[in-house]
Amino acid sequence: MEKKNSVMEEIISLCKRRGFIYQGSEIYGGLAGTWDYGPYGVALKKNIENTWWKRFVTDREDMYGVDAAILMNQNVWKASGHVAGFADPLVEDLKTKKRYRADHLLEDNGVDVKGLTLDKINALIKEKGIKSPDGNALGEARQFNMMFKTNIGAIEDDSSVVYLRPETAGGMFVNFKNILDTFHPKLPFGTAQIGKAFRNEIAPRDFIFRVRELEQMEIEYFIHPDAWKETFESFRKEMHEFATEVGLPSTKVHELEVADEDRAHYSKRTIDFEFDFPIGKKELWGLAYRTDFDLQSHTRESKVDLSYFDEANKTRFVPHVIEPSFGVGRTMLAIISSAYTEDELGGEKRIYLKLSPKVAPVKVAVFPLLKNKPELVNKAREVFSSLKKEIGNVEFDDNGNIGKRYRRQDEIGTPFCVTIDFDTIEKDDSVTVRDRDSGNQERVKISELISYIKEKIS
Numbered sequence: 426m427e428k429k430n431s432v433m434e435e436i437i438s439l440c441k442r443r444g445f446i447y448q449g450s451e452i453y454g455g456l457a458g459t460w461d462y463g464p465y466g467v468a469l470k471k472n473i474e475n476t477w478w479k480r481f482v483t484d485r486e487d488m489y490g491v492d493a494a495i496l497m498n499q500n501v502w503k504a505s506g507h508v509a510g511f512a513d514p515l516v517e518d519l520k521t522k523k524r525y526r527a528d529h530l531l532e533d534n535g536v537d538v539k540g541l542t543l544d545k546i547n548a549l550i551k552e553k554g555i556k557s558p559d560g561n562a563l564g565e566a567r568q569f570n571m572m573f574k575t576n577i578g579a580i581e582d583d584s585s586v587v588y589l590r591p592e593t594a595g596g597m598f599v600n601f602k603n604i605l606d607t608f609h610p611k612l613p614f615g616t617a618q619i620g621k622a623f624r625n626e627i628a629p630r631d632f633i634f635r636v637r638e639l640e641q642m643e644i645e646y647f648i649h650p651d652a653w654k655e656t657f658e659s660f661r662k663e664m665h666e667f668a669t670e671v672g673l674p675s676t677k678v679h680e681l682e683v684a685d686e687d688r689a690h691y692s693k694r695t696i697d698f699e700f701d702f703p704i705g706k707k708e709l710w711g712l713a714y715r716t717d718f719d720l721q722s723h724t725r726e727s728k729v730d731l732s733y734f735d736e737a738n739k740t741r742f743v744p745h746v747i748e749p750s751f752g753v754g755r756t757m758l759a760i761i762s763s764a765y766t767e768d769e770l771g772g773e774k775r776i777y778l779k780l781s782p783k784v785a786p787v788k789v790a791v792f793p794l795l796k797n798k799p800e801l802v803n804k805a806r807e808v809f810s811s812l813k814k815e816i817g818n819v820e821f822d823d824n825g826n827i828g829k830r831y832r833r834q835d836e837i838g839t840p841f842c843v844t845i846d847f848d849t850i851e852k853d854d855s856v857t858v859r860d861r862d863s864g865n866q867e868r869v870k871i872s873e874l875i876s877y878i879k880e881k882i883s
């Protein structure tokens with residue numbers, strides 16, 4: 426347990442010192458459950474999102490991109506069931522008044538919490554004499570709604586209540602008719618969205634694993650109910666392929682068939698994709714068969730017909746939905762934690778991120794051997810510009826000695842470093858290309874450098 430937590434600490438520290446992820450509002454003491462992404466964090470996040478968008482939207486003909494508003498009419502969340510039931514069990518330390526997730530406290534005490542009702546949770550807390558982490562007695566657990574509530578406009582009353590969306594899905598269901606009316610797609614087709622969602626988690630924890638402001642990549646795939654099993658299977662396969670594409674080791678990705686009593690009220694089948702995080706095996710993504718629950722509920726609440734007319738069979742019905750849902754932050758944590766490696770190179774300990782070139786924030790770094798030799802710096806700048814034009818995420822670095830620059834790039838996860846030395850200029854018009862994982866160096870002609878790197882990172 427201690428080892429696992431220390432790995433997490435190392436990762437948090439690396440993310441901060443190398444400019445991936447900082448604590449939210451840090452100079453004011455932070456804001457629990459929020460994190461800010463720095464330049465490399467943004468680059469990694471965008472690479473994940475672009476890979477996802479390409480696979481699930483651009484490369485397909487049946488997917489429609491959506492970017493809906495975060496603030497939505499409160500009736501959206503009444504219809505979806507979130508106002509009534511999007512809650513976690515909250516329990517209070519009677520002395521300190523600190524609040525905890527009751528199910529997490531039970532879990533920490535070795536209780537299997539799957540399928541527990543609130544009554545059962547309360548009974549178990551009593552029966553097992555479970556105390557708060559500070560050793561105090563706990564109050565009665567109650568359901569706590571996790572939606573952030575605010576008011577829209579100048580008047581604060583019930584009619585002006587809005588919620589920050591707790592999942593991106595809602596924005597796609599309310600646009601189902603718009604997509605039908607403007608694009609006239611035939612079933613099956615899907616809508617896809619990447620965006621922020623907000624959950625007032627009782628106990629945000631484990632770095633970016635459980636946060637209050639999160640980002641999701643979601644698909645609502647609309648089908649005829651007869652097609653649900655095969656569609657579910659095909660997305661299940663695609664989710665594994667996406668994991669591999671972003672560099673997640675398949676041995677660390679596991680499927681959990683969610684039992685009837687643990688599934689969300691709308692789901693007839695759910696698979697949680699779990700990952701071996703440093704904090705243990707936990708949910709990474711979800712795949713759910715949401716039936717026609719959402720479109721039926723929105724039809725009832727909005728009084729707008731959300732059915733589909735099947736021309737071929739001259740039948741009208743409300744489509745069913747398969748929903749693959751991916752958390753961006755958890756994907757990022759899975760990528761960083763599985764890429765985090767400590768080894769020894771040239772007799773020295775080092776830390777590096779073994780990132781797939783596909784997601785690495787910097788693909789290549791270019792160095793002049795010495796900073797104070799203009800001929801080296803100029804040549805390095807030339808090589809840098811030509812690589813940057815072709816490859817994009819390329820960095821120039823002439824700070825400190827070369828060993829320090831390698832260490833920095835290793836920690837960022839840069840797959841290749843290119844060094845321009847005196848031989849480049851005086852002898853062979855070649856550069857040294859160093860491979861991050863092996864530390865091996867190879868001389869490559871400048872004229873062949875772009876194709877050499879492109880081949881390695883593709």
Ligand code: ATP
Nearest residue numbers: 624634635636639708709710711750751752754755
């Ligand atoms: P958990 O059981 O861990 O709270 P969930 O089952 O409520 O997650 P979903 O509602 O299925 O999660 O959300 C879809 C995805 O969004 C999750 O698989 C996860 O990747 C991500 N996600 C959900 N809640 C959070 C959170 N608080 N912080 C970070 N990511 C989250």
